[in-house]
Amino acid sequence: MTRTRFQTFDDPSHRKGPERVAALRAALREAGIDGFVVPRADEHQSEYVPANAERLAWLTGFTGSAGTAVILAEAAALMVDGRYTIQAPEQVDPGVVTVVPLAESTAEAWIGRTLRRGAVLGYDPWLHTPDGVARLEHAAAKAGASVKALSENPVDAVWAGRPKPPSGRVIAHPLDFAGETASDKIARIRVELEAGQCDALVISDPHNLAWAFNLRGGDVGHTPLALGYAILPREGRPRLFLVSHDVTEEARAALAPVADIASRDDFEPALGELAGKRVRLDAATGAAALKERVATVGGTPDVGPDPITAMKAVKNAAEIAGARAAHRRDGASVVRFLAWLDGQSHVTEVAAVEALEDFRADGGDLRDVSFPTISGSGPNGAIVHYRVTRATDRRAEPGELFLIDSGAQYPDGTTDITRTVAVGAPSAEMRDRYTRVLRGHVAISRAVFPKGTTGAQIDTLARLPLWEAGLDFDHGTGHGVGAFLSVHEGLQRIAKTGTVALEAGMILSNEPGYYRAGGYGIRIENLVLVEPREVPGGERPVLGFETLTLVPYDRRLIVPEMLSPAERAWIDAYHAHVRDVLDPDLDPETRAWLERATAAL
Structure with a gap:
């Protein structure tokens, strides 16, 4: 029986010709503007944006989740981070747009060098935060130029066939999974507003x-x-302004005691009610246009952190229980997939994605994949955020590595896991690199650290085994994860930029890697829960990590002699735990495979 899949493999934006950039330039000339900034963003600064907000992909062909293009009359550049330095040049026409790694230049630095004196650089104020606009202004001033907020986005004006706004179904999230009522959450938020001397919060982060x-x-x-948006006053009923009109009766009934529902079209007029009030706007997701409009109606914009972000990051008991249940279900599905993959002689990247999705669907309660599966064989595995298409699909060959980074959305939790497996006999170098990555991964898993420790302090642990060999990787070691929400959640992260102290209840990924361009990629990822730890004789409160993911590592890629006794013991104990938890959920054939895969080193 054929079913609808969550992931497609077409790439309609691949290598756009110069006509779209030319059309934008013509529109800019007509408007008397010398250039325009095109971020990969919607009005909420979301990672996954609706189709009608995929302006960067439509214009340039680049389909990554982060990037900024600057289109001037005589030059154009696309700035991307280390995840996309291989992908972007393959998707963008180099005769039209120059790809610039962020390690070499930021968008603002490129503007400061390239924008001509006296020029006017346009931007859409709904796609930039106030801080982002300030950086653009500084860059333009450095070049002797200026910036201008445009009331209409010129990309939209030349985008023929632009998709309509989304209208997905809005449902209630059950208390059994949420663990706290909306009224109790609103009360907590109001305490934070009072502490910050704010009269209202505009919730701009969906x-x-x-x-x-x-x-x-x-x-x-x-x-x-x-x-959509919400206006949550310190006193009075909150109002939600949703893009979709398809709100279930169950959701309306659940909201009725605590808030009113309105259309997104009513949002900007409703801001007029904030005259004379101090209004907190989220520095991370609140658009510059929002700040301007609050000020215009007579309110006082207070740009700072949305207090909900920190609350959401710390999971309650129900959310933690849901995460554990979701990972057990997900682990069984991924193990069935790996056992299947181990028996395939000729598997392609697309076939692997489809098979993995089928195993997850058969496992029950699958709502969606939590991101497009990264299925990279051989050299494609070296592309950190590679997304397979029908055009790029390749077969895994003997002697190669196969990297599978995937996740799922279940009503009780969100998962994200990466495993790298050998196809045939791996080389000595592959096993060395894999073991170094695994050692860093285990170092994070075993870490015990005092309260107040930041993700940046822990990040080094994952890199040391690679640094010892003069190696490294160009992405963070871990990101926060939501509870049936975003698979990439802040504020928490394990990275060089992770300045937030980790707290008990936070869920993060643990995913060091190594990538040989044109050869192979290695990444090993589990999700971990920050938990309190008791240390006999300890003088300070300490924390550690509970590993939530339940899937074995590829023993064929491990060099046991490179491991310390403590590292070997941890891996063996983890494998035994995976086997004990998943064994009841597996068929006899998969159970036998797992028994071999989790044998002691």
């Missing part, structure tokens, strides 16, 4: 809106979001 009001939606792929 993730925070979903969490605060116990809602989930279907407006974007891979994350169950209902796009």
Whole structure:
């Protein structure tokens, strides 16, 4: 029986010709503007944006989740981070747009060098935060130029066939999974508003809106979001302004005691009610246009952190229980997939994605994949955020590595796991690199650290075994993960930029890697839960990590002699735990495979 799949493999934006950039330039000339900034963003600064907000992909062909293009009359550049330095040049026409790694230049630095004196650089104020606009202004001033907010986005004006706004179903998130009522969450938020001497909060982050009001939606792929805004006053009823009109009766009934629902079209007029009030706007997701409009109606914009972000990051007992249940279900599905993969002689990247999705669907309660599966064989595995298409699909060959980075959305939790497996006999170098990555991964898993420790302090542990060999990787070691929300959640992260102290209840990924361009990629990822730890004789409160993911590592790639006794003991104990937990959920054939895969080193 054929079913609808969550992931497609077409790439309609691949290598766009110069006509779209030329059309934008013509529109800019007509408007008297010398250039325009095109970020990969919607008005909420979301990672996954609706189809009608995929302006960067439509214009340039680049389909990554982060990037900024600057289109001038005589030059154009696309700035991307280390995840996309291989992908972007393959998707963008180099005769039209120059790809610039962020390690070499930021968008602002490129503007400062390239924009001519006296020029006017346009931007869409709904796609930039106030801080982002300030950086653009500084860059333009350095070049002797200026910036201008445009009331209409010129990309939209030349985008023929632009998709309509989304209208996914909005549903209630049950208390059994949420663990806290919306009214109790609102009360907590109001305490923070009072402490910050704010009269109201404008919720611009759809993730925070979903969490605060116990809602989930279907407006974007891979994350169950209902796009829109909310105005939450310190006193009085909150109002939600949703893009979608498809709100279930159950969701309306759940919201009725605590908030009113309105259309997104009513949002900007409703801002007029904030005259004379101090209004907190989220520095991370609140658009510059929002700050301007609050000020215009006579309110006082207070740009700072949305207090919901920190609350959402710390999971309650129900969310933690849901995460454990989701990972057990997901682990059984991924193990069935790996056992299947081990028996294939000729498997392609697309076939692996489809098979993995089938195993997850058969496992029950699958709502979506939490991001497009990264299925990279051989050299494609070296592309950190590679997305397979029908055009790039390749077969895994003997002597190669196969990297599978995937995740799922279940109503009780969100998963994200990466495993790298050998196809045939791996080389000595592959096994050396894999073991170094594994050692860093285990170092994070075993870490015990005092309260107040930041992700940046822990990040080094994952890199030391690679640094010893003069190696490294160009992405963070871990990101936060939501509870049936975003698979990439802040504020928590394990990275060089992870300045937030980790707290008990936070869920993060643990995913060091190594990538040989044109050869192979290695990444090993589990999700971990920050938990309190008791240390006999300890003088300070300490924390550690509970590993949530339940899937074995590829023993064929491990060099046991490179491991310390403590590292070997941890891996063996983890494998025994995986086997004990998943054994009842597996068929006899998969159970036998898992027995071999989790044998002691």
